[in-house]
Amino acid sequence: MEDNKVSIANPNIGKEEIEGVLNVLKSGMIAQGPKVEEFEKKFASWIGSEYAIATNSGTSALHTALLCCGIGKGDEVITSPFTFIASGNSIVYTGGKPIFADITLDTYNIDPNQIETLITDKTKAIMPVHLYGQPAKMDEIKEIADKHDLYIVEDAAQAHGAKFNNKCVGDIGDLGCFSFYPTKNMTTSEGGIITTNNEEFYELAKKIRAHGASERYYHDMIGYNYRMTDIAAAIGIAQMDKIEEFNMSRNKNANYLNDGLKDIEGIKTPFLQENTTHVYHQYTIFIENGKRDEYVEFLNQNGIGTGIHYPIPLYNQPIYKELEIGGSCKNAEEAASKVISLPVHPSLSENDLNRVIEVVKEASNKFS
Known part of the structure; x- marks a missing residue:
């Protein structure tokens, strides 16, 4: 695999x-x-x-x-x-x-x-x-x-x-x-x-x-x-000389993923705010039921690379606690426990994107 x-x-x-x-x-x-x-x-x-x-x-x-x-x-x-x-x-x-x-x-x-x-x-x-x-x-x-x-x-x-x-x-x-x-x-x-x-x-x-x-x-x-x-x-x-093409590919791949994942219950695909150009360094979905770790394990076992960006709000990092740099941000803490980044880079083929969509659907059926 x-x-x-x-x-x-x-x-x-x-x-x-x-x-x-x-x-x-x-x-x-x-x-x-x-x-x-x-x-x-x-x-x-x-x-x-x-x-x-x-x-x-x-x-x-x-x-x-x-x-x-x-x-x-x-x-x-x-x-x-x-x-x-x-x-x-x-x-x-x-x-x-x-x-x-x-x-x-x-x-x-x-x-x-x-x-x-x-x-x-x-x-x-x-x-x-x-x-x-x-x-x-x-x-x-x-x-x-x-x-x-x-x-x-x-x-x-x-x-x-x-x-x-x-x-x-x-x-x-x-x-x-x-x-x-x-x-x-x-x-x-x-x-x-x-x-x-x-x-x-x-x-x-x-x-x-x-x-x-x-x-x-x-x-x-x-x-x-x-x-x-x-x-x-x-x-x-x-x-x-390639960055514009790279960014166009990322947007194309993100749109393809959006279409493939839009009807999956319990998953929020990336939101695009008005008057902005998104360059999709990451394509990040939100797992509403809180079973993010189960999704990650399933995706990885089935050949889909994932990332968690980011699992810990900075103020909860051990060194920041030691330095007494505090904070309390409810939304950041929720995002840290529920986001998964999926492949979106320019090297992906349509088959790769279809595999991502298929495995995410399987995960949703398994863990919803």
């Missing part, structure tokens, strides 16, 4: 990426160099932002962006608890504290109605997470941020090319941060990037990622080694 398993993710690497890497290796410039700059310009142009700063991970992109906003010891940043831990950790790295606002159970994104109730005189920024590839409600979030003079750092790690009101995420807040981990909609193997229209942030981010140096060996601040390599950038440049 394993040989025929429908995988939950499949990095799509072709000859263009391989040739790009080989050319970099032959050039001798394998650290940060001209390919990184080319990739930055290409990505910024695609998103619609003035600037882009490539980093070695999505996490370092978030950390750098928060530092650009001056987030430090004692500052609070409001974010979602229903996300990968990098979202919260990047705040902790600065000395700041993540404050968790609950999500909505339709999009699984942060609920703008919860944000304003959490704002204090220590609040410095809002970090919406565009979870699963669907934008958060950026119009409402931006209105709150403007009212309270707060920065917006968009965690767009899963949302390459997603749009809200025809504007790409990453180009709506003060800074946007993307990840290029292999499971993402596009990859550089490991890597991240920051987008912004603020020249001051652009110059500062470049300095932070290079040990705080504005010129070689002259350091006027504490920085980090967050640089991307030309090897990674070469992969990213090739992926940029």
Whole structure:
């Protein structure tokens, strides 16, 4: 069964990426160099932002962006608890504290109605997470941020090319941060990037990622080694030529799954909010009867890869309890116990999709 398993993710690497890497290796410039700059310009142009700063991970992109906003010891940043831990950790790295606002159970994104109730005189920024590839409600979030003079750092790690009101995420807040981990909609193997229209942030981010140096060996601040390599950038440049096609395939596959799963009792398929372009980094269903773990075991036994994104709200992570970073978000806790991500990536065939639908139907009949 394993040989025929429908995988939950499949990095799509072709000859263009391989040739790009080989050319970099032959050039001798394998650290940060001209390919990184080319990739930055290409990505910024695609998103619609003035600037882009490539980093070695999505996490370092978030950390750098928060530092650009001056987030430090004692500052609070409001974010979602229903996300990968990098979202919260990047705040902790600065000395700041993540404050968790609950999500909505339709999009699984942060609920703008919860944000304003959490704002204090220590609040410095809002970090919406565009979870699963669907934008958060950026119009409402931006209105709150403007009212309270707060920065917006968009965690767009899963949302390459997603749009809200025809504007790409990453180009709506003060800074946007993307990840290029292999499971993402596009990859550089490991890597991240920051987008912004603020020249001051652009110059500062470049300095932070290079040990705080504005010129070689002259350091006027504490920085980090967050640089991307030309090897990674070469992969990213090739992926940029394919990302629109990748996203179209994900949408096509999601629509096929929606049609096949729409009449299954006890399962909620992904909700698509108005005025958004979803890029389906994950296709996530909600198991209403609470038998999520039984579904997962059955799907895996029958050759369907699954993921649980995410099983634990961040404030319930052991290290956050130890650090006394608390929270109480009813919807996030319910989602954490009832969601399953199914395969949706561009490499899936129609037969693969039909197998997913068939096995989910069998699971529903078995566990309803």
